[in-house]
Amino acid sequence: MHLYGYYRSSAAYRVRIALNLKRLHATQLFRHLQKGEQRSADYLPLNPQGLVPALVLADGTALTQSLAIIEYLDETHPEPPLLPASPVQRAKVRAFAQAIACEIHAVQNLKILNRLRALGHDNATVTAWAHDTIAEGLAACEVLVSAEPGPFCFGASPSLADLALVPQMFNARRFKVDLTAMPRLLAAEAACMAMPAFASAAPEQQPDAE
Amino acid sequence: MHLYGYYRSSAAYRVRIALNLKRLHATQLFRHLQKGEQRSADYLPLNPQGLVPALVLADGTALTQSLAIIEYLDETHPEPPLLPASPVQRAKVRAFAQAIACEIHAVQNLKILNRLRALGHDNATVTAWAHDTIAEGLAACEVLVSAEPGPFCFGASPSLADLALVPQMFNARRFKVDLTAMPRLLAAEAACMAMPAFASAAPEQQPDAE
Numbered sequence: 001m002h003l004y005g006y007y008r009s010s011a012a013y014r015v016r017i018a019l020n021l022k023r024l025h026a027t028q029l030f031r032h033l034q035k036g037e038q039r040s041a042d043y044l045p046l047n048p049q050g051l052v053p054a055l056v057l058a059d060g061t062a063l064t065q066s067l068a069i070i071e072y073l074d075e076t077h078p079e080p081p082l083l084p085a086s087p088v089q090r091a092k093v094r095a096f097a098q099a100i101a102c103e104i105h106a107v108q109n110l111k112i113l114n115r116l117r118a119l120g121h122d123n124a125t126v127t128a129w130a131h132d133t134i135a136e137g138l139a140a141c142e143v144l145v146s147a148e149p150g151p152f153c154f155g156a157s158p159s160l161a162d163l164a165l166v167p168q169m170f171n172a173r174r175f176k177v178d179l180t181a182m183p184r185l186l187a188a189e190a191a192c193m194a195m196p197a198f199a200s201a202a203p204e205q206q207p208d209a210e
Numbered sequence: 211m212h213l214y215g216y217y218r219s220s221a222a223y224r225v226r227i228a229l230n231l232k233r234l235h236a237t238q239l240f241r242h243l244q245k246g247e248q249r250s251a252d253y254l255p256l257n258p259q260g261l262v263p264a265l266v267l268a269d270g271t272a273l274t275q276s277l278a279i280i281e282y283l284d285e286t287h288p289e290p291p292l293l294p295a296s297p298v299q300r301a302k303v304r305a306f307a308q309a310i311a312c313e314i315h316a317v318q319n320l321k322i323l324n325r326l327r328a329l330g331h332d333n334a335t336v337t338a339w340a341h342d343t344i345a346e347g348l349a350a351c352e353v354l355v356s357a358e359p360g361p362f363c364f365g366a367s368p369s370l371a372d373l374a375l376v377p378q379m380f381n382a383r384r385f386k387v388d389l390t391a392m393p394r395l396l397a398a399e400a401a402c403m404a405m406p407a408f409a410s411a412a413p414e415q416q417p418d419a420e
Contacts, residue, residue, distance in 0.1 A: 065304065
């Protein structure tokens with residue numbers, strides 16, 4: 001397998017964690033997002049959205065969208081499971097991950113911030129957009145897990161929810177979001193980062209980190 | 211079951227289609243998004259994100275995020291299936307749905323457009339933002355299904371991908387996106403709209419339509 005990614009991409013980071021938890025190897029290939037390499041002619045056939053990640057299987061099939069890739073890995077390599085057994089809990093884990101992927105990350109990623117710059121906004125306004133998106137989004141996520149047992153988002157082992165949370169917490173710090181009112185998320189993140197599968201997937205550990 | 215929605219919400223529309231396809235009944239309750247009713251004190255406990263939809267089960271459990279709700283319905287009421295059997299095809303269907311939910315809908319929904327207005331942008335700029343997001347996003351979606359058999363997005367029966375597509379095509383027309391270069395998406399939409407489960411879920415058919 002080949003994983004196309006970028007060290008600071010939240011979506012690629014999620015997939016790196018999943019591969020590590022499943023003890024699967026994928027050769028990493030890099031597309032530098034700030035140089036626009038994710039829109040190059042050789043890459044678009046793999047990911048027509050012009051985004052990372054793309055996971056290319058041994059037969060050449062290219063899979064896109066991090067949460068879909070992770071569910072593929074979970075279905076084809078069930079141990080350790082990244083979704084609970086009960087349909088209600090599975091729905092809650094997926095909803096948490098989607099709350100981050102759709103309403104936080106997709107609204108504050110590099111592409112959107114560049115669109116705001118193209119509309120004439122200065123750095124302060126663009127940074128505030130990202131900050132506010134993350135702060136509001138994570139505040140809702142804190143509520144979503146407040147009644148769930150820890151130490152992870154949904155219980156005693158990491159799930160798809162934690163794979164979405166950890167990269168978003170990295171982004172939260174980049175944009176100086178105050179996380180003190182989110183003790184449950186901080187505890188889940190800490191439980192994750194104590195695991196080598198998460199720690200070694202961190203942006204600063206990647207070969208393309210700058 | 212109770213479904214909290216809004217007639218023009220793409221996400222609620224997806225869930226209405228799923229309920230219809232599964233022949234499940236949910237009492238509809240409405241939160242008027244332009245009046246901010248999705249952020250009322252009685253609703254936030256059901257959906258801490260302050261978004262529709264929320265599906266409240268008979269035991270009071272509230273599920274959020276449309277794609278997670280639809281997978282819950284698919285897992286608990288497997289017929290007709292909304293995901294294919296093979297892991298690769300499941301990943302492709304999920305990726306298509308997420309491409310719409312995350313990178314199109316989440317970036318052009320009412321909340322984001324209101325944020326742009328709050329930054330001082332006029333109607334033309336805000337409308338162009340929505341138009342361009344949808345046009346670029348659906349162009350990628352057209353490629354994602356170009357090699358798949360029809361008439362639906364992924365084969366002979368509707369899937370999660372079609373449930374995401376149809377509401378987004380409705381939005382595309384609202385923002386006057388030129389769909390002529392997307393014949394595969396138009397064909398899938400037409401196949402869907404010929405089914406009462408889709409047609410009766412349309413915004414203009416809802417009791418809260420204005």
